[in-house]
Amino acid sequence: MLTGLLGRIWRLARIAAAGRAGRRGLLLYAVILGLQFLGIWVTLQLISWNKVFYDALETMDAAAAARQITIFFAIIAVSVAANLASEWLKGILLMVWRTQLTDHALALWVDGRAYWHLREGFSPEPVDNPDQRVAEDCRNFTQALIRETLDLITSSVALFSYVALLWTLATFTLTFTVFGFDISLPRYMFWAAFLYVALASSITHLLGRPLKSRLFAQEKREADFRHALVRLREDAETVARAGAEAAERRRLAALFGALRLNWRRVINQRLILGLFTRPYQQTVLRIPSFLAVPAYFAGAVTLGGMMQLASAFSNVTTTLSWFIFSYRDLAEFAAVTDRLHGLFHAAAAPRPNRGTPRAISRRPSPDGSLRLSALNLFKPDGTALRPLPDIVALPGERIWLSGPSGQGKSTLLAALSGLWPYGTGQIEAPSGTWLFLPQGSGLMAEGLAASLTCPAPPDDVSRADLCALLHRVGLGQHTARLDAPPALSIAGLSQGERQRIAIARALLARPDVLLMDEPTSALDPDSERALLTLIRQDLPDTIVLCVSHRPPEGLDATREIRLSAPHLAKAPEHDGGIRTARQA
Numbered sequence: 001m002l003t004g005l006l007g008r009i010w011r012l013a014r015i016a017a018a019g020r021a022g023r024r025g026l027l028l029y030a031v032i033l034g035l036q037f038l039g040i041w042v043t044l045q046l047i048s049w050n051k052v053f054y055d056a057l058e059t060m061d062a063a064a065a066a067r068q069i070t071i072f073f074a075i076i077a078v079s080v081a082a083n084l085a086s087e088w089l090k091g092i093l094l095m096v097w098r099t100q101l102t103d104h105a106l107a108l109w110v111d112g113r114a115y116w117h118l119r120e121g122f123s124p125e126p127v128d129n130p131d132q133r134v135a136e137d138c139r140n141f142t143q144a145l146i147r148e149t150l151d152l153i154t155s156s157v158a159l160f161s162y163v164a165l166l167w168t169l170a171t172f173t174l175t176f177t178v179f180g181f182d183i184s185l186p187r188y189m190f191w192a193a194f195l196y197v198a199l200a201s202s203i204t205h206l207l208g209r210p211l212k213s214r215l216f217a218q219e220k221r222e223a224d225f226r227h228a229l230v231r232l233r234e235d236a237e238t239v240a241r242a243g244a245e246a247a248e249r250r251r252l253a254a255l256f257g258a259l260r261l262n263w264r265r266v267i268n269q270r271l272i273l274g275l276f277t278r279p280y281q282q283t284v285l286r287i288p289s290f291l292a293v294p295a296y297f298a299g300a301v302t303l304g305g306m307m308q309l310a311s312a313f314s315n316v317t318t319t320l321s322w323f324i325f326s327y328r329d330l331a332e333f334a335a336v337t338d339r340l341h342g343l344f345h346a347a348a349a350p351r352p353n354r355g356t357p358r359a360i361s362r363r364p365s366p367d368g369s370l371r372l373s374a375l376n377l378f379k380p381d382g383t384a385l386r387p388l389p390d391i392v393a394l395p396g397e398r399i400w401l402s403g404p405s406g407q408g409k410s411t412l413l414a415a416l417s418g419l420w421p422y423g424t425g426q427i428e429a430p431s432g433t434w435l436f437l438p439q440g441s442g443l444m445a446e447g448l449a450a451s452l453t454c455p456a457p458p459d460d461v462s463r464a465d466l467c468a469l470l471h472r473v474g475l476g477q478h479t480a481r482l483d484a485p486p487a488l489s490i491a492g493l494s495q496g497e498r499q500r501i502a503i504a505r506a507l508l509a510r511p512d513v514l515l516m517d518e519p520t521s522a523l524d525p526d527s528e529r530a531l532l533t534l535i536r537q538d539l540p541d542t543i544v545l546c547v548s549h550r551p552p553e554g555l556d557a558t559r560e561i562r563l564s565a566p567h568l569a570k571a572p573e574h575d576g577g578i579r580t581a582r583q584a
Helices: 002-016 019-058 062-111 130-169 188-208 211-234 236-242 245-283 287-297 303-320 327-348 409-416 448-453 463-472 476-483 486-490 495-509 525-538
Strands: 173-178 181-186 358-364 370-377 391-393 398-402 423-429 434-437 513-517 543-547 559-562
Touching: 002 062, 002 130, 002 327, 019 062, 019 130, 019 303, 062 130, 062 327, 130 211, 130 303, 130 327, 188 245, 188 303, 188 327, 211 236, 211 245, 211 327, 236 245, 245 327, 370 409, 398 409, 409 423, 409 513, 409 543, 434 495, 448 463, 448 476, 448 486, 448 495, 463 476, 463 495, 476 486, 495 525
Parallel strands: 358 423, 398 543, 398 559, 434 513, 513 543
Antiparallel strands: 173 181, 370 391, 370 423
């Protein structure tokens, strides 16, 4: 278990330290480590200072005591400067390595479309609360990595220095009698330090072992509750119109109740651990003085020597006690490592549900046409959808995909775009640009301009061209929104206005293949006719596949493919201008 955890930490640390920026971070890390070593030197100087200062007090040498006070403040000045510089550099290093981890997480989650594949019901290992894992776990892991590794390395180096010093100081022997037997313990203070800490470490681990799982669960509970609040904000209009406040309140109360219950378990476990660690922390600096008293009364050391010995013993025990003092932090480090590693592992190669085929073969089309051969699609749970006909769509063709709900029309568009992996068969796809306009909002969080130019940056298109585009799709009254902040520029837009924006995006992108899923379902027939006429006129060479429950007025579809039957159906003659279907 420990080996596996260390392996996960190592893999994540390599990601953080990768690339040019990561290597600069390693240089920063080395400088910080050097400052930590300077802190060890300061501690050794203070140990030596204890002997000289207290010996001066014992001999009533005022001049020597005053000189040692001056030396003390000089040592402290060096310590403060090193500490402040170290903390400042740690802040810089934290952001350098966090940036590397976050970039890697976003590349896996967004670029690889893991956000799509790892949803509930779509994968045997869905990722809960990915927003928390990317935003918080990358930060918390980096913070813990820097803190714990620096402390471990520094403590290890310091331990050798302090142990060597304690060995040279604890030369006397403790002699006592038990049941008539004389017992002598040479260098008893040296061995007592190790025995004392070993016993305390074992007790700490025994009492605190359940804390990791409690903390892991608490992170999930907190994230679930926060995500529910975000969903309420995003669905505010739907909840308000439905009067569903009571249902939302129940949902939030249930999530917070689970959070509260697990928090009680966390604090109970912390209390159990604290019953030992808190007294230990309070006494660890005093025990050395008590142990050195026999040597002082025996005349083996002076007062200054006793204080120096106690200081050396304290530094050995506190350094050896790193595991005890850091136990709670280490438990949190282990929990965040497991969560972040779980995200990276799942997102690197999202696995489908068992028994669901992912054997859709895609290859470039030799003549710019779109061809579907023996294509069969499946739901994520392995349920087969209705078999699809073989289709050949030539450049400039506009195909209406019709049929009752649940026949796989939207799924077909997702498969053609490469988004839906579940199925078998072959797709020969044109090598040009594609644009998929799915159902629902056509808006991007970056604002109105970005919604029009997506996926290209909004700065690639002039404001004048964007204004002209808005006028063409009947949104001329919203041109002022282009200058508004992103959230305000898209606030309050109706579903029909959002569909107009999606059509405008297609006109601007001029794709070679355009996939539209219910693009005008919220528009009246006249508006639909005007917008789809723009598609037909502006994109004469584009392959258009349009899913719609009613004939797409104005598109002048060249064919209808009805998915409710295993063959291509003929489009009925009507005023919308759909001609008789041609066999693919």
